[in-house]
Amino acid sequence: MGALPTIHDVARVAGVSRQTVSNVLNSPGIVRPDTRDRVTTAIAELGYRPHESARRLRTRKSSTIGIRIDPMTDGISGSVLDRFLHALTEQAAAQGLRVMLFTATDPDDEIRQFARLRDGADVDAFVLTSTFHGDPRTEWLIANEQSFVTFGRPWGIDDMNDPAHLWVDVDGWWGLHEATTALLAQGKRRIGYIGWPSPSGTGDDRRRGWHDAMTASSGLTDAQLTPLAIATPDGVTPGGAALRALLAGRPGVAPVDAVVCASDSLALGALIASAGSIPVIGYDDTPVAQALGLSSVEQPLDEVASGVLELLTGAHRGRPDTGPTSDPRHRLVRPRLVLRSPAPLPAA
C-alpha cells in the first residue's frame, strides 16, 4: 500500500521543482502550458491530493484531526482514552471536523507518523494524549509549525506555560483532594494512598492531592503520612497487594481506615482485598467502577474534548483568562467525585 504521494513525488514524476507544482496548484497562469500538463498528469497518475495547508492558512480552519490510538489493551483504565476518542469524534463531527486514527510504536515512531500525515495532507492538526516531560513529540510539532493540542500537561516546570503548547488536562490533584476530603468528613483519619512510582506527572499530581488534604485535616505529620502511601505498578493484583500491606500495618504504623487510589484498577484490587471492610475510592469512573458500585473520580471527557476543539479551532481567542496559568491556551478542568456503595458481591 505504501505512503500517500507527496508534492515531492509529483515534482519527481513531472520532472519539475516542488515550487513549480505549487505554482500549478495555486497560480496556474504563471506556468508554461506544457509544464502545467506534465504536472496535472503526474497529479492524476499518482492520485496526489493537494496539500490543504494553503487553504487552512487562508481560512484558519482545518478539517481533519489526527490522533494516535494505542495498541489494544484489556486494561480497565485504558477505556478512558477510548471514551475521550468518542467524545472528541462526536464533537468534532458537529463542527464539520473529522478524526483520522493512526498507530505508533513509540514517541519517535509517532513523530514519523506526524511527518507522513503532514506530507500526505491527510491531517491538519494533531491531538496528543499521554504527554510527559521533555516529550519529543511536542518539540517536533512546535519546531515544524504543526497545529496540535495535548490532552495532558507537558509536566515540565518551564514548558507548562509555553504559549506554543496548547493543552487541556483534568486536575488530578483536585480529584484526589476531593476524594480524601470526603473520607475525612466521614471521620476517617488514617487514609492510605495507592498510586504509581515517581516520577509520573499524572501520578505525582494525584498523590499531592491526597497529601495536601491529609496535611490540612488529618492531624498526621509528614512522617506519619509517608508509610500510608504505596507506589506500585498499575493493576488489580498490585492494588490488592498494596491494600493488604496497608491493612496489616507494621511496628509503629497502624492500619489504614480508608484508601484512595490513582486508578480504578488499583481500587478494584483494593476493594476485593479489603472485602468491603474499609471505604475505597478509585479514579477514572470506569465501567467496572459503575458496575460494582465503586466510588471513583470521573474525568469530564466531554469538557476535555470541547476544550481541545476550542483550542484547535482558535475559538479560545478573546476568551477571558480563566485557566490556572492565567492563559486560555492552558486549561485545567475539574473532575467529579462519584460516591457509591459497593454492590453485594459473591464470596469465592
Place this chain on the structure above:
Amino acid sequence: MGALPTIHDVARVAGVSRQTVSNVLNSPGIVRPDTRDRVTTAIAELGYRPHESARRLRTRKSSTIGIRIDPMTDGISGSVLDRFLHALTEQAAAQGLRVMLFTATDPDDEIRQFARLRDGADVDAFVLTSTFHGDPRTEWLIANEQSFVTFGRPWGIDDMNDPAHLWVDVDGWWGLHEATTALLAQGKRRIGYIGWPSPSGTGDDRRRGWHDAMTASSGLTDAQLTPLAIATPDGVTPGGAALRALLAGRPGVAPVDAVVCASDSLALGALIASAGSIPVIGYDDTPVAQALGLSSVEQPLDEVASGVLELLTGAHRGRPDTGPTSDPRHRLVRPRLVLRSPAPLPAA
C-alpha cells in the same frame, strides 16, 4: 467548517461540467488551456482533493477506511467495538491504510455520512458494525458501488449469501454452544439462558447455541427448556433480576443450576445476584470479566480485523472456500471460551 468541496463545487466555480473537471484531472491534454486554467484555479481555491476512486480502480488499493464510532457509552460490552477499532487501526496501519472516524445519529444519517465522505474523497472503503436484517446502509453502499465490509452478518436469509455483501462475523452460536457444553460436562443439567428479546440477529443466534447444546445433552425437552430462558434488555440490573427469577423457580419449574448469558453485563448482574452459588458464563470477555474472574466467551477481534482487511483489499481472492457459506467473501470466526474462577469479592 462545512463539508469538504466536491467535484460538483469545482465544476460550479469553474463554470464547467463535472466531466470537464474529471478530464482536467485525468486527461488534461484533451481540455482547452483556458478551461484547464479555470478548473485548476477552482481546485486550488476550493482546496478540492481529487477523488481517489480512479487511482483505486487502477491500483486496486485503497488508503483510507471510514468507520462509524458510536456515541460515548459507559456500558461494559461497548468496549468490544472499541477493541475492534484498535485491532483494525493497528492492522490497517501495518498495510499502509488509515482509519477515518465519523459519527451518525441513525442509519439514515450514516448513509448521509457515506455520501459526504465519498464526495469529499476522504474515504475509499467503509467498515460497518452492528448490522441488521434489511439494513438500508448496506443496500445504499451496494447500489452506489462503494467498497465495504461488515463486522456482523446481514442476518437475512437471502442477503446472508449475497456476493455483493462481504462480511466477517463471530460465531455466537458456537460460543454459547461451547459454554453450555462445558457446564453440561461439569454435571450441570438445568442450565438457564439470559439474553435479549427477539428478533435480534446476534441474540437469537447465541440463544440457539445454548438451545442446541441443551437439546443434545441435557435430557430436557423443548417444553422444559422454554422456562429456563429469559429475554431482557441488556444491563447489570436486568441480569440480576433475571437470575433471581431463574433461581427462585416456580410451580413445576425447578431452579437453574448454572446460567449462560448473551453479554458480560447480564452475566455480571447474574454473578452478583447468585452470590457465587452457581456458575455463570458471560459473553465478550470484557475487562470487567477479566478483573472479576468471570468466565466468558472471547471474540477474536484480531482475527475479525484481519478478515475485514483481507476482504477490503481483495486479498481473499484465490483463497480456498472455507467459510460456512462456502464463499470466502463471508467469514465466520470461532470465539474462545475462557473459564475462570470468580475472585473473592466483598460482601455489602
